[in-house]
Amino acid sequence: MTLFDPPAPLAERLRPRTVAEVVGQSHLIGPGKPLTRVLASGRLGSLILWGPPGVGKTTLARLLAGEVGAHFIPLSAVSAGVKDVREATAEAERLRGRGQRTILFLDEIHRFNKAQQDALLPHVESGLLTLIGATTENPSFEVNPALRSRARTLVLQALTQEEVRHLLDRALSDPRGLPGVSAQPEALELLARLAEGDARRALSTLEVAASLADPVTPEAITEAFGKHLPAMDKNGEDFYNLISALHKSVRGSHVDGALYWLARMIEGGADTMYVARRVVRMAAEDIGLADPQALRLCIAARDTVEFLGSPEGDLALAQAVVYLALAPKSNSVYVAWKNALDAVREGETLPVPLHLRNAPTGLMRQQGYGKGYAYYFDDPEGSFEQDYLPDGVQLGLYAPTGEGWEARVAGRWRKLQEAHGEGAEQSEQD
Template identity: 50%
Template structure:
């Protein structure tokens, strides 16, 4: 081991192969960073220990080991490994795969069919796997970067277990970098901060890290490079963000919940993540305004106005200056008192309206512009509230025979604390009128 990092160490003939291929693990125990699915008490660990492996869907970001794990599962279960990509495979090719698997099965050999980007297959193509999964012709292992709940047929999901693989953290990436240096036979020409920066550039993608390491290892650097030297020579990997995919919905969920949780710093972070990923600021302006309506509500009626003003400011200023107005609205919402009282009341009223159907209003609050309507009792007995002693008649405004509904319950926060006093005040007057 003395010459492990010797820059003059001889390279093996395998050195011409890509580093990611040379470092592919030979057994599941060597896979980095997926203990939640590979550990002894994990789903796969228990399946392998019991000798009963079912069809699987690996869901996770790129470069975390989906293909490698599938290949190693085939090795450990003595199944023939077949790999296809949904991007390049059509129905004729699938038929050939299934026919070969049937012949293999007749000869006593099972097939693990690994389908990369399985979500790219349409419904009919996905349905084509079902009979071959059910009769044991293939054991399906699919890989997807998209949410299987939305992208895969329910029939496929019911016959397979979904396992979620996580992006590699910095500790995982550091271990992978050490293995790469051992394979290369030399240390990377980076100082400590530059090494950390390299790991950050990979953004949780092990394959991306190994590609970066190959570039760095090829440099003729007489001394260790600093972070500035590194960033001048390498472009930072673009953050993963798909404006129409999972990341879009994950990040807007994180942004919304950060505001609801009164954390302005987290809200600004997710806001910035979406903007740097290329999100349309107008979409964010609309969602921020929705937050004011849904989560702040009448606890701070000014919140909606702040959002609309910031949206208008963005339209007048444009990018990038206009985003600051949206950021200010976001901070305002995060620090505002929260209430979903009106939102909950609205949904409850909608539910009641659907349940009661076509119940008419009580006759005493109906207008009677014609004599016939007056003869039918329309408007009879209506009490004009302004004529009441305290401007409140206490009459019933719900349909006759319908139990009075209570939908709006204000919280004891912000301006809604004042509204709560008013609700309680009128409830007291209504009860008093009912006794008289």
């Protein structure tokens, strides 16, 4: 081995050679499990392997091809295109003439656009290609429905800390790994935790740490691992799951949960302006009129993020999130607005009553526009007696809660209903 012929990375050297060597995915591999049954039948159909990085998607695809004796063509959707797919199908055609089946492995399949994915359809449909696609993104969003319907989706899970630790022990004992290198148990425990289920990252870090210290120490692991950034795909399911967790923690008035999920997003590299916009939405949706100041404070936090950027503006977001979590909650306006939209979308389109119409011209006034309108400041009593909805329409869209500021105005709301002649009807509904 020379400087110009370096060894393969540790993760590549330790790639499992048989299905039995695979660590993790016990829900798919083992007695009576889905992949085991498929291999036993000898009928391997197209698959979509969905899971986080470093859990063995590529390894599993290679092993499956070997188990069924198929020719394996690996492509990466990051660099491949329709031309590469054509070449793969031409190769598969030649091999089929010799009785050889072909598995096309397409890594990062979500990087293929709709047209590129559609180019695979006829070959998968005809059975010329058995497609195994690998993706870290939710196939429901990133893989065309037509392609999904022709492939079985299998969900791979992040490795547990125990499974990562098992891989690390194997790396230190396997002749293909790091024979002769030792590591302190606490160093391996630290790495198993930091890796967050990513076997590739765990093995790569161990290889670097082994060049820094022997035996490998926790300090060497920390240096080799670098800055710990929480895993987060900025445009994928993980990102929206974090937003969901933040929103639900705020709604549930759990301050620590709200701060934790916010920190996960910021440290994961989320667009702080996007997070700020979502925080403003939380103020309108879940705090509402229980604390009208919440929306104003969140707008100020958004302006601060825009003005200062990150990390200086992050503190303003944290302040807003804590305020929202502590604030009384009301979704009455959110519900009322949804009710209003439903009433408009599902109801008949009725004309605006004449007395509520705008009358800027003499001709309009001659036609009765604005006639009979009771101006509140001139005729409060008449103002309450007139109708404010289309003829024959009765609605009960808004209902204040007993939270915060809204509880204080609930009495006025009831008096207004009575003044409009709606109190009795609402009481019957309640």
